[in-house]
Amino acid sequence: MTVIQHVLSRLRELGIKDVFGVAGDYAFPIEDAVCGHNEMRWIGNCNELNAAYAADGYARIHGMAALSTTYGVGELSAINGIAGAYAEYLPVFHLVGMPASGVQAARRLVHHTLGNGEFDIFYNMAEPMVCARAIITPENCVAETERLIAAALHSRRPVYMGFPSDFAIMPVVGAVQPVAAPTADPVVLDAAVTAIVDTLSGCKTACIVPGILVSRCGLADEAQAIVDASNLPFTTMFMDKCVLDETHPNYIGMYDGKLMNEQVRAFVEGCDCVFGIGAMLTDFNSGSFTAQVDRSKSINVMHDMVRVGSAFYNNIGMKDVLTELVKRIPRKEVQAPRVEGLGAPQGDPDGKITVDYLYPRWQQMLKPGDMLIAETGTSSMGLGFAHMPKGSTFQNQTLWGSIGWATPAAFGAAMAAPHRRTILVTGEGSHQLTAQEVSQFHRFGLKPIIFVLNNDGYLIERLLCNDPEIYYNDLAKWHYARLPEALGCDGWFTTRVTTCFELDEAINKAELCGTGAYIEVVTDRYAASPLSQKLHETRDSLYSA
Incomplete structure (x- = not known):
C-alpha cells in the first residue's frame, strides 16, 4: 500500500x-x-x-x-x-x-x-x-x-x-497500532465528580448550560442523560443552540446576558449554581459580555478538564465525567421559565417584509430533522431565538464569524446528510463571497432551500460602525434570483419576494417543488433582528477589554 x-x-x-x-x-x-x-x-x-x-x-x-x-x-x-x-x-x-x-x-x-x-x-x-x-x-x-x-x-x-x-506514491514502511485514547486517572475522576455532586447537593436552585463541545465530542446523549437524571432546567447560549433537543420539557430558552430573554437571564444569574457542560463565555455567547455568572458558583466540564468553582481537575475526559456523574447526580425540583419562541408572523400580507413577519415565518416552516445553516450577521441573530423542532440542528460560525462561510458550509452539511432537509439563510453581503458554491448543490443532486436576505448592504456592519451610511457598507447590486440558472442549477425554483404574501407563497412552493429552491428576500435597509439591534446599543461592552 x-x-x-x-x-x-x-x-x-x-x-x-x-x-x-x-x-x-x-x-x-x-x-x-x-x-x-x-x-x-x-x-x-x-x-x-x-x-x-x-x-x-x-x-x-x-x-x-x-x-x-x-x-x-x-x-x-x-x-x-x-x-x-x-x-x-x-x-x-x-x-x-x-x-x-x-x-x-x-x-x-x-x-x-x-x-x-x-x-x-x-x-x-x-x-x-x-x-x-x-x-x-x-x-x-x-x-x-x-x-x-x-x-x-x-x-x-x-x-x-x-x-x-x-x-x-511510495510503499509504506513498518507498522504500528493505533494510539489509544487517553484514560482518566480514577482518583482525579472521582474527586471531580464528587465535587460536582457536593456542589449541586448544597444548592436549592441550579441550571445546566450545555455548550458546543457536547456536540463536537458527540456526547449529546450523555448530556441529555444528565438533564434527565437531575431534572434540572437547561438553557443554551448562542454558539450552543440545538446541542440538546429544544423540545425537551426542561429547556427554558436562550441565555444571552442582558440583551435578550430577561426572564431567562434573571433565572440563570439567580441560580445557586450554573452547571456548564462544554460552554464558553465568548462575546456573542455572553451578550456583549453582559452575562454575570459568579465563577465561584459555577461548574464547567470541558472536553479534557473540569472546573468546580476555583478548583481544577485536569486530564479527565468529558465522556468519563458524564458517564460517572449520571449515576450520582442529585435529582431536584426547580421552578424555571418556560421556553418562548418567536411567536406567529405579524404583518400586512400586502406590505413590506418586516422583521416581525420574516423570522417567525422562517420558524414556522421548520420541521423535525432539519439542518438550518445561518450566516454570521443579522439573519442568524434573528433565527437564533427560534424554537427548533425535535432532531433539528442550528449551525452558525459564532466565534470565528467569517462572512461567506454559510453557503459552502451548507453544501458540506448536505453532503454529510443528504437525506435531511438543508435550509440555508444568508445575507447578500456574505453570499457575494462564496455564491458560486450554489452550483455544487445541483451538481451532486442536493435540494436545499436557500434564502438570500437582501437588505441593500452589510446591515450588521451598519449597526456596529460609527457611520452606518459610510460607503464601505454598500454592495454591488446583483440579480440574486438569477444566479442559480447562471450557475447551472437547471429546474430549480427561484424567485424574488418583496411582500409578506409573496414570501409566504414562495415558501409554500419551495417546500413542494421537489427541486432545489432559491429565494431572494428583499427588506428595508435597516430591518434588523432584535439581537442585532441590541448589539448596536451595546457596542461599548462588545468591544471592551
Missing part, C-alpha cells in the same frame, strides 16, 4: 467518505488515490476557501472531515477556513500535496513557491491553526498518521498532513 493509500484507508475506517478540495498538480497523487478508492469520493469545489468551509460544514454533521489542497496557493486559500475549524472545534484532516522531496532538497525555483528555495514556510504558517502536523514519508507514515488521528479526535481540531509528491 502506498503512503497516500494508507492514509486514505485510515480516514475511511474513521468514517470519512468524502474529500473536499480543488485540483492542483502537486496534489495529483492525493486526488488520484481518492478517485481510485472504491469507497471514497472526490468533492471538487469552486475554490479552496469554499472547500475548507464545506469541510467545516461536513464535520459539524458527520463529526470529522477531509480536505485536499495543493502546495502554497491552495493551502493558503484554505487557511481561513481551517482557522475557523480550529476556533470552533472541528476535526478536519488537511491533506496538502507538496513538491517532490528531491525538488525541495535541491531548493529548486518552482511554481507555487516564493522563489527563494524555502519549502517549509507554509507548513510553519499552518502551525497555529492545527493541533498537530507532519510531513508524511514512507518511513513515518504509519506512526505519524496514528499520532495525527489521535490528536484530531482528542482535541477536536484540524491537523495538517503534507505529502511530497514522490513520497505519496
Whole structure:
C-alpha cells in the first residue's frame, strides 16, 4: 500500500467518505488515490476557501472531515477556513500535496513557491491553526498518521498532513497500532465528580448550560442523560443552540446576558449554581459580555478538564465525567421559565417584509430533522431565538464569524446528510463571497432551500460602525434570483419576494417543488433582528477589554 493509500484507508475506517478540495498538480497523487478508492469520493469545489468551509460544514454533521489542497496557493486559500475549524472545534484532516522531496532538497525555483528555495514556510504558517502536523514519508507514515488521528479526535481540531509528491506514491514502511485514547486517572475522576455532586447537593436552585463541545465530542446523549437524571432546567447560549433537543420539557430558552430573554437571564444569574457542560463565555455567547455568572458558583466540564468553582481537575475526559456523574447526580425540583419562541408572523400580507413577519415565518416552516445553516450577521441573530423542532440542528460560525462561510458550509452539511432537509439563510453581503458554491448543490443532486436576505448592504456592519451610511457598507447590486440558472442549477425554483404574501407563497412552493429552491428576500435597509439591534446599543461592552 502506498503512503497516500494508507492514509486514505485510515480516514475511511474513521468514517470519512468524502474529500473536499480543488485540483492542483502537486496534489495529483492525493486526488488520484481518492478517485481510485472504491469507497471514497472526490468533492471538487469552486475554490479552496469554499472547500475548507464545506469541510467545516461536513464535520459539524458527520463529526470529522477531509480536505485536499495543493502546495502554497491552495493551502493558503484554505487557511481561513481551517482557522475557523480550529476556533470552533472541528476535526478536519488537511491533506496538502507538496513538491517532490528531491525538488525541495535541491531548493529548486518552482511554481507555487516564493522563489527563494524555502519549502517549509507554509507548513510553519499552518502551525497555529492545527493541533498537530507532519510531513508524511514512507518511513513515518504509519506512526505519524496514528499520532495525527489521535490528536484530531482528542482535541477536536484540524491537523495538517503534507505529502511530497514522490513520497505519496511510495510503499509504506513498518507498522504500528493505533494510539489509544487517553484514560482518566480514577482518583482525579472521582474527586471531580464528587465535587460536582457536593456542589449541586448544597444548592436549592441550579441550571445546566450545555455548550458546543457536547456536540463536537458527540456526547449529546450523555448530556441529555444528565438533564434527565437531575431534572434540572437547561438553557443554551448562542454558539450552543440545538446541542440538546429544544423540545425537551426542561429547556427554558436562550441565555444571552442582558440583551435578550430577561426572564431567562434573571433565572440563570439567580441560580445557586450554573452547571456548564462544554460552554464558553465568548462575546456573542455572553451578550456583549453582559452575562454575570459568579465563577465561584459555577461548574464547567470541558472536553479534557473540569472546573468546580476555583478548583481544577485536569486530564479527565468529558465522556468519563458524564458517564460517572449520571449515576450520582442529585435529582431536584426547580421552578424555571418556560421556553418562548418567536411567536406567529405579524404583518400586512400586502406590505413590506418586516422583521416581525420574516423570522417567525422562517420558524414556522421548520420541521423535525432539519439542518438550518445561518450566516454570521443579522439573519442568524434573528433565527437564533427560534424554537427548533425535535432532531433539528442550528449551525452558525459564532466565534470565528467569517462572512461567506454559510453557503459552502451548507453544501458540506448536505453532503454529510443528504437525506435531511438543508435550509440555508444568508445575507447578500456574505453570499457575494462564496455564491458560486450554489452550483455544487445541483451538481451532486442536493435540494436545499436557500434564502438570500437582501437588505441593500452589510446591515450588521451598519449597526456596529460609527457611520452606518459610510460607503464601505454598500454592495454591488446583483440579480440574486438569477444566479442559480447562471450557475447551472437547471429546474430549480427561484424567485424574488418583496411582500409578506409573496414570501409566504414562495415558501409554500419551495417546500413542494421537489427541486432545489432559491429565494431572494428583499427588506428595508435597516430591518434588523432584535439581537442585532441590541448589539448596536451595546457596542461599548462588545468591544471592551
